Amino acid sequence: MDDFERQLMQAMSRTDPPGAFEAKVLARVAREADGRSGLWRWFSRPVTLRWASVALALVMVATGVTWQRERERERGEQALAKLELALKITSEKLQKIDREIPK
Amino acid sequence: MAGASQEAARESGSATDAEPRTFLTALRAHQAMVFSLAYHFLRDRNAAEEVAQDVFLELHRHWDELGSDDHVKFWLRRVASNRCIDRARRRKYQPIVALDDVPEPSTPGEPSDFLLNQKLRDLVSALPEKPRMVMVLRYQEEMMPEQIATLLGMPVSTVKSHLQRSLAMLREKAVRSLGEVR
The missing domain is CATH 1.10.1740 (Rna Polymerase Sigma Factor; Chain: A)
Structure with a gap:
């Protein structure tokens, strides 16, 4: 190792972090631990209650999906009825015009 | 410090x-x-x-x-x-300035250690990412090329090549700007 490298080593010597670094890290660790404990509380509920929550969530999702599909089906039927009516009216008008045109 | x-x-x-x-x-x-x-x-x-x-x-x-x-x-x-x-x-x-754009010191003559160290840190910070990290690990942590290679998951030959090239560049730049570096 030559003088230049030794100088480089001196220039790159370790530097202290800003004040309160340790406290800031510990505060972040504590915050994360709090967050995890909230999740942990949920997981550590009695099994029946935990599964009941999951089942309720599933039922709600299934109900929402079914309701959405039913609405779409109803909308489709209504659109079809309107179309049939329109065709029927058009057909009647065409027949009427056809009758009125002198042959 | x-x-x-x-x-x-x-x-x-x-x-x-x-x-x-x-x-x-x-x-x-x-x-x-x-x-x-x-x-x-x-x-x-x-x-x-x-x-x-x-x-x-x-x-x-x-x-x-x-x-x-x-x-x-x-x-x-x-x-x-x-x-x-x-x-x-x-x-x-990216480094605040490119290696070639690092300004020459405004005061000619013998620079103080503080200025020299500052200058060297600036030169290192202008290196590309991988060579820069290799240099930091070598000269801050005093790690051997083999240890750096293991740490960064790269071949030892690459680490040695980064070190040689970076050192040569820094030396050249430092000699040009400071004159006194051996």
């Missing part, structure tokens, strides 16, 4: 080994190492502090998986290096 406590901890891993291995003792023993890695690489105290905090938070998450203090130190160096490089790439944390 290097902290006496951190220097002591750095010199003697055994000083901390004597204490029971806790997260707090690891934090106290290695905070200067992690912060300095990030600071010498990023050259931004706020960014370096943020990276160092993230590294220690990650250490806390993995604390139970780590064994000896050497293992902890290796893990910290590796995670800190990767995070610094990621951050530099993500935020385009």
Whole structure:
């Protein structure tokens, strides 16, 4: 190792972090631990209650999906009825015009 | 300025080994190492502090998986290096000035150690990411090329090549600007 490298080593010597670094890290660790404990509380509920929550969530999702599909089906039927009516009216008008045109 | 406590901890891993291995003792023993890695690489105290905090938070998450203090130190160096490089790439944390654009010192003659050190840190910070990290690990942590290769997951020949090329560039630039460097 030559003088230049030794100088480089001196220039790159370790530097202290800003004040309160340790406290800031510990505060972040504590915050994360709090967050995890909230999740942990949920997981550590009695099994029946935990599964009941999951089942309720599933039922709600299934109900929402079914309701959405039913609405779409109803909308489709209504659109079809309107179309049939329109065709029927058009057909009647065409027949009427056809009758009125002198042959 | 290097902290006496951190220097002591750095010199003697055994000083901390004597204490029971806790997260707090690891934090106290290695905070200067992690912060300095990030600071010498990023050259931004706020960014370096943020990276160092993230590294220690990650250490806390993995604390139970780590064994000896050497293992902890290796893990910290590796995670800190990767995070610094990621951050530099993500935020385009390119050196503030390109190596060739580093200004010549305004005062000719013998520069003080402070100015010389500042100049050398600026020159290192102008290197591309991988060579920069290799240089920081070599000259801050005094690691051997083989250790750096293991830490960064690159061939030893690549590490040696980065070191040689970076040193040659720095030497040339320093000689040009300072004149006195041997």
